[in-house]
Amino acid sequence: MIKNKETFRQQKKVQNSIFTFLAFAFFVFSMLQLNIVPERIVRSIDRLGYIFSNMFPPVTNEPLNLFGAAIESIQVAILGTILGVLISLFLAVLAAKNLTFSPYLSYFIKAFAGFVRAVPALIWALLFIVAVGLGPTPGILALAINSIGMLVKVYGEALEEIDMGIVEALESAGATKLQVILQGVFPSVLTAFTAWSLFRLDVNIRYSAILGVVGAGGIGWELMKAAQMSRYDEALMVTIVIFGMVMSAEVISEFMKKRTNAATAQALN
Amino acid sequence: MMETILEIKHLNKTYPDGTEALKDISLSVKKGEFIVIIGPSGAGKSTFLRSINRLSEPSGGEILFHGEDIVKANRAKLRKIRRNIGMIFQGFNLVKRLPTVRNVLHGKLGYMSTWKGALGLFGQEEVEEALDILERVGLEKQAFKRADELSGGQQQRVAIARAINQSPSMILADEPIASLDPNASRVVMDYLQKACRDEGFTTIVNLHQVDFAKEYADRIVGIKNGEVYFDGPVHELTEDVIKAIYATDKEAMPV
Amino acid sequence: MRQEALKVSPSSQPSMTKKQSKYDEYKRRRKILLKSQAYIVGLISLLALWSIWGTGFNLLSLVFGTYEILVFIFTDMFPPDLSVIGSLISPALDTLYMSYVGMVISVLVSLILGVLAANNLSPHWIVARVSRSVTAFLRSVPAVVWAIILVSGIGLGPLTGTIAIGLSGIGILGKAYAEVLESIDENQLEGVRATGANWFQVIGQAVWPQFKAGFVSWSLYKLDMNIREAAILGLVGAGGLGYYLQGSINLFQYKEAATAILMIFALILLVEYMTAKIRERII
Structure with missing residues (x-):
């Protein structure tokens, strides 16, 4: 028995060593395939040092432009999130196995959401630009559709986990489907939905900052301009503004969460 | 008082996998009766009760409630019938994140227009009635607490209040005390009995505790293997009958 | 009544x-x-x-845009031109290599930053603070932003993408590792320390066994994320499938672009499947 355990451990150790070795070998192989050789690394470190030293102090020549672009990015993210949340609320109810009208509809919506989610937001933006033209609109639509992909999944999972007893209880009181969903189901999943929606806002703000890269409006374009002119000090300034955007979104959503919780605590004691 | 309120004729329920849960059950219930259904677990008690308001769809038979066939009712009709039948569950089935009083108000959903109910726009009269009912089940102090802050026994009393608020003519209770301790069980059963006497509800309760059944019932129905095995007043339920109901019948038990 | x-x-x-x-x-x-x-x-x-x-968003453009994108997808992109798959294999492999090397880089750096940032292992609280700020900053700046800056500095190609992925990965893994390290059981550390073990022995005997599961699952999660990021980094010139996609869209070769998107899709699913398998085996 003890011997068995010992050999098992030995085996596991050998296995682990093989794993580690394979992982390392694949790393070296990948480096070679990408033509990342010491000489190039040294050269890029050199270039990185150059970029870094040219980044300071961060400046901007057109503060108003930069500010306006940042605002536009935030607006794109807000609209993309709101549209995504509203449409997902509706679709998620139809996609949840326990609430849907037909299982086929549920499969169809889930498959649609899965596909939409797997294609990155930036590619959606690229496609929407071709379809509807440049500007913030393709950005908003791209974020909305990418949000739907994720939110339908997570909302649907939350809905499928609810206690079906609530649904039965309200139905046996003679409530209609809509009443069951709004009075029984949504209060039970509200916290989860809020958390996921705010998380998605956070993700969308990060995306919105880079949508400009493909021409979908916002601060990303400012970054492209600065980088193409090798103005690293300006690029750093844009980066700092992006950092600020992401941070402020976190602070605001935290504030809103606290306010709601305080009100709820006051009303239910 | 002797008017028949519920008439069940040849009720059958077969699950898709072929299991026969209910076999040709017929039962006639008079207004104001307090019926307790007993039987071993898996005998079909729960399926039977849930078939009455079609939470579980019957496969055949008739259920005449106030002379109307529930089995044949369409959705709109079914809703109207359901609001007239209060249901109490083993797991309480309250919306845990909402205040107690809102859970009681949910009993009124069947009487409201879809949108008014969906948005929770309850009027002053409705709220006052709900608060009154809560007081009657001894929970006036808990009215504004979140439902999940209450103890199990208290939650079941909220569920009773919700059923009362439907102003039903009949109440179905599916194992209402199975997940409660003996003290809480007694309190809940007392409130249920009191409510039914005060309001004149006809009541059908599933219980697996025979002593409770004998104490509260006017009439006892024993179900075994999906069939009515015994139906009569409490004093006719002898020890032999109880033994027979709960005995494992080797022939009838599917392996 | x-x-x-x-x-x-x-x-x-x-x-x-x-x-x-x-x-x-x-x-x-x-x-x-x-x-x-x-x-x-x-x-x-x-x-x-x-x-x-x-x-200037018009709510009508929601309807309009949905219509346009459907028309675009079903008339211009459909059916995908599968004949280009051969020339897509090399960019797809590049995307895979970039993700992997990027992950290894961020794992190595994050291990150091994570230990420095974890309150229970950090040599000094100022070091922990600094380490936390660095990871927070790297986390808040998307990989594409790093890629844009690096493309203009180092030039086009996969090396740029690899470094960009590595940098943004440090932000996520540095924080994750620090949190996992902070949640380990102090008593076991004390026990090993009491035997007179030095710092490396404490790490090897007491920290690593508790850290392993979190370490593996976070690192693999990052690899999943990297595939998505690597696929789009090409859009700004940092190599891989995205670069090909951008090129074919610029040349109005939408049926080729469709194939590239399908390829990205397949690659994401493949890597997610593999990481799930590895996760199962190790944990």
């Missing part, structure tokens, strides 16, 4: 004032909730209006 029922029951004859005060209490509490809901709905509506005004 309902009202009658109420009168029959013994305790249902409260004085009007009591009834009134209870209803007032209900009103008061309901008002607090409604006010907070109204506040939030109002705030969201204001934000929406402000954003619509700022971006």
Whole structure:
């Protein structure tokens, strides 16, 4: 028995060593395939040092432009999130196995959401630009559709986990489907939905900052301009503004969460 | 008082996998009766009760409630019938994140227009009635607490209040005390009995505790293997009958 | 009938004032909730209006855009031109290599930063603070931003993408590792320390066994993420499938672009499947 355990451990150790070795070998192989050789690394470190030293102090020549672009990015993210949340609320109810009208509809919506989610937001933006033209609109639509992909999944999972007893209880009181969903189901999943929606806002703000890269409006374009002119000090300034955007979104959503919780605590004691 | 309120004729329920849960059950219930259904677990008690308001769809038979066939009712009709039948569950089935009083108000959903109910726009009269009912089940102090802050026994009393608020003519209770301790069980059963006497509800309760059944019932129905095995007043339920109901019948038990 | 029922029951004859005060209490509490809901709905509506005004977004373009994208996908992109798959294999492999090397880089750096940032292992709280700030900053800046800056500095190609992925990975893994390390059981550390073990022995004997599971699952999660990021980094010139996609869209070769998108899709699924398998085996 003890011997068995010992050999098992030995085996596991050998296995682990093989794993580690394979992982390392694949790393070296990948480096070679990408033509990342010491000489190039040294050269890029050199270039990185150059970029870094040219980044300071961060400046901007057109503060108003930069500010306006940042605002536009935030607006794109807000609209993309709101549209995504509203449409997902509706679709998620139809996609949840326990609430849907037909299982086929549920499969169809889930498959649609899965596909939409797997294609990155930036590619959606690229496609929407071709379809509807440049500007913030393709950005908003791209974020909305990418949000739907994720939110339908997570909302649907939350809905499928609810206690079906609530649904039965309200139905046996003679409530209609809509009443069951709004009075029984949504209060039970509200916290989860809020958390996921705010998380998605956070993700969308990060995306919105880079949508400009493909021409979908916002601060990303400012970054492209600065980088193409090798103005690293300006690029750093844009980066700092992006950092600020992401941070402020976190602070605001935290504030809103606290306010709601305080009100709820006051009303239910 | 002797008017028949519920008439069940040849009720059958077969699950898709072929299991026969209910076999040709017929039962006639008079207004104001307090019926307790007993039987071993898996005998079909729960399926039977849930078939009455079609939470579980019957496969055949008739259920005449106030002379109307529930089995044949369409959705709109079914809703109207359901609001007239209060249901109490083993797991309480309250919306845990909402205040107690809102859970009681949910009993009124069947009487409201879809949108008014969906948005929770309850009027002053409705709220006052709900608060009154809560007081009657001894929970006036808990009215504004979140439902999940209450103890199990208290939650079941909220569920009773919700059923009362439907102003039903009949109440179905599916194992209402199975997940409660003996003290809480007694309190809940007392409130249920009191409510039914005060309001004149006809009541059908599933219980697996025979002593409770004998104490509260006017009439006892024993179900075994999906069939009515015994139906009569409490004093006719002898020890032999109880033994027979709960005995494992080797022939009838599917392996 | 309902009202009658109420009168029959013994305790249902409260004085009007009591009834009134209870209803007032209900009103008061309901008002607090409604006010907070109204506040939030109002705030969201204001934000929406402000954003619509700022971006010139037209709600009709939701319908219009859906229609246009469907037309675009089904007439211009469909059916995908599968004949280009051969020339897509090399960019797809590049994307895979970039993700992997990027992950290894961020794992190595994050291990150091994570130990320095974890309150229970850090040599000094100032070091922990600095390490945390660095990871927070790297986390808040998307990989594409790093790629844009690096493309203009180092040039086009996969090396740029690899470094960009590595940098943004440090932000996520540095924080994750620090949190996993902070949640380990102090008693075991004390036990090993008490035997007179040095710092490396403490790490090897007490920290690593508890850290392993979190380490593996976070690192593999990052690899999943990297594939998505690597696929789009090419859009700004950092190599891989995205670069090919950008090129074919610029040349209006939408059927080729469709194949590239399918390829990205397949690659993401493949890597997710593999990481799930590895995770199962190790943990």
